Amino acid sequence: MKKIYDVVVIGAGPAGLSAAIEAKKSGAGDVLIIERNNEPGGILLQCIHNGFGSVIFKKDLPGPAYAWNFIEQARSLNVEMVFDTMVVDITGGRKIYASNSVEGFIELDAKAIVLAMGCRERTRAQIMAPGDRPAGVFTAGMVQRLVNIEGYMPGKNFVILGSGDIGMIMARRLTLEGAKVIKIIELLPYLTGLRRNYVQCLQDFGIPLELSTTIKRITGKKRVEAVETVGVDETLTPIAGTERVIACDSLILSVGLVPENELSRKAGVVLDPLTLGPVVDETMATNVPGIFAAGNVVTIYDLVDYVSMAGATAGISAAKFAAGAPVSPPAFTLTPGDGVRTVMPQKITGLSGPDASVLVELRASREFAGRVSVNILEDENIVYSHVEKYARPAEMITLKINWNETAKKLSNNKSGLKVNIAKI
């Protein structure tokens, strides 16, 4: 390892791999990826189901196959990668501290940094699941790793809390491995994962889904013996009398992902309280000069293809910064309006790329059953509009905007723009 790099990428998941590849292609000399796992690929390595690459490759690939394309490219471009190495600190001055068992404690400098640390799972305490504290309560991602990578079965009879994608995918996977998945329960009155996963993972395997239900208590001194479920009303308050005890030996929590931003915080990167990731502009620049971010560390994505695209943008921007290109300050802010829960990027410079193409990723704040228009507004004035067949919190909406076109419609010289979703 060298002492100084043009671009250092933290995390070798799809976001980090694309960032490194594009940084190299844009002329960065020394590019390093630091990864704490013992191989590249990030979360994709444990996603052995198919469903990856529909946008970029027009193919339905399993996670590792999708990752492989990028790993090969990074290798052939001589991107340097270190594994089993964890970054423990970064500073606003772009010093990086990492630790591994070969070099020991590592200190290096980067002209530009790309944060691509991905996300972590929400846990039992965050959803306040009370009761005993036995073995047999797992998060979905942990079970996915145990089963798909380590090759171990963590139980026989499962109840899954949370209808997110990972939970549904694991319901199918565990069934295929000979376990019994008794049911999936979901607090909200709607499915929180993709409909396609509901059909392929639950319906096809006859696994029941119970909406508006939560865990009242977990019982079992040593290993889970049962969970008690309870129905909830529209305000998510438990309804007395709807309790039911389900005997099982495992409870899987699939209750959401949270961007992993401890390092970002240490470097002084400003986070968005809604996405829980860094506030970025369309070049994926954070507020700290020379620090860029992409992927699940910024906002939780559904489709890996868009993660790779964001990674590529971050890599190009990082290479430019490392080469001394001037920083363009953001000219606009994008904030969620009616019907929208999160928007990324939160800022726009309006200056990037020849076609000034801007990818905006957003999530609805509620279910819209019929056609909707997704609009960007300057006060009441719609400067961009896009039609979707429906909008659900579970499915991210991606807008591909030609900013030159949109900018022409801006009249009031306002810098604060809103994004809303409206029924048509």
Place this chain on the structure above:
Amino acid sequence: MRTNYDVIIIGSGIVGSLTARYLSAYDINILVVEKESDVGMNTSSANSAIIHSGYDPAPNTLKAAMNSLGNRLWHTLAPELGIAFKESGSYVVAIGAGELPVLRGLYERGIANSIPGLKIINKAEFLTREPLINPDVSGALWAPTAAVIDPFGAVLAAAENAVVNGAEYLFETEFTGFISGGDKITGIKTTRGDFSCKWVVNSAGIHSGEIAKKAGTRKDFIITPRKGSYLVFDPVKLSINNVLFPVPTDKGKGTLVSTTTHGNVMIGPNNEPCENMDDSATTRAGVEEVLKGAKKLVPSIDQKNVIAMYAGIRASGNAGRDFVIDIPVEIKGLVNLCGIESPGFASAPAIALKVVELLKSAGFELKEKPGWIPVRKPAPHLHTLSLKERAELTAKNPAYGRIVCRCEEITEGEIIDAMRSPVPARTYDGIKRRTWLGTGRCQGSFDMPRVIQIMAREMGIPETEVTKKGGGSEIVFRKTKEVPAR
């Protein structure tokens, strides 16, 4: 296996383990039997962790005497045994003018108990000491000698020091009855066979009442367990460096907001009935009660930032009753330590020394052992070291460079240390309690698969035999692609 000891201690909580530690200074054989898979798994690791200054117990009780002496002892014992200990002091905070007079009463009780340094401070000053406090605060009682301890770390330190000095521990070994000859106890029966001894120390926490009764003593002593729940917060999201009690009510000390030695904020306990003696399950109602209680002191507390919750069981029902620390008259060879409820942790060193004294005065010959080692050096925690110290340690042992737990930055080297210590960790929870691994915001969802591998390798067992907290709590049960056993 040896079956003959001078002293057998039932229970490896703070009381039993400190008793073993102080007794290990003498030339005797000591055995501690513990029904759980590790030391201190019950009340001693689920409590408020406050080394109370001693203003609270009624004057002229054993509780008052043990608490104030225990507090003094902890201030030197904690550094001697390498226990995380924060000399934070504590506050009782009055909210609204109505609560202010209570502080005066507590202050006076403290003076009667000879507690040093007590002071009532006014609203303006307190606001500068704890900016997050409820703005309706009217004053606070400052007790500078109170401290915060790492409770499990303290039990472990006492146990390790006892073992280094020759004491033995047997885990997953439950006391089931006494063996007696005439008017004297001569041994105990356990789930791992019989052991003979000259003395038995009954320090079985919530079960100490039943055990006293089995010996035909303390027939009137009934423990009605009541549990108290706690919530722990993500240190990044909430930071309070004080120990804040509400004013006490007739129900107890109330829900406190406290710092832990690890830098988290912890709130709790409430006070609710248990379904049975060992019921330490948290309940929704209990958790809500704790949140409500804590918000009285710090209104900005947000349940979104909770990273862990648990409950501890009080050995109560003897409310208003004093600690039992005595050699009963009905039978020889027994020391009863019953009803050691709060401030039991603060009092534990004093209780242990009292046991030594009682044994001596009963004529048991205790000869000081040459070469007794009173000091224990804890294993290193890398994330608490400077970058330079980390680099040095890692150069010596590369396993200190491999980080296994990402939130708390615990390394493989620390896990191996825990598994090779004088009281080795043999379960996932054992490693967790020793290293703090898996106690951060991801609560082990990242590290667990890796730790299972390291444990299997270190113990020379298959992954399927690795447990969370002893037999019956296995984490994985077969390899994939193996035919399920029907």
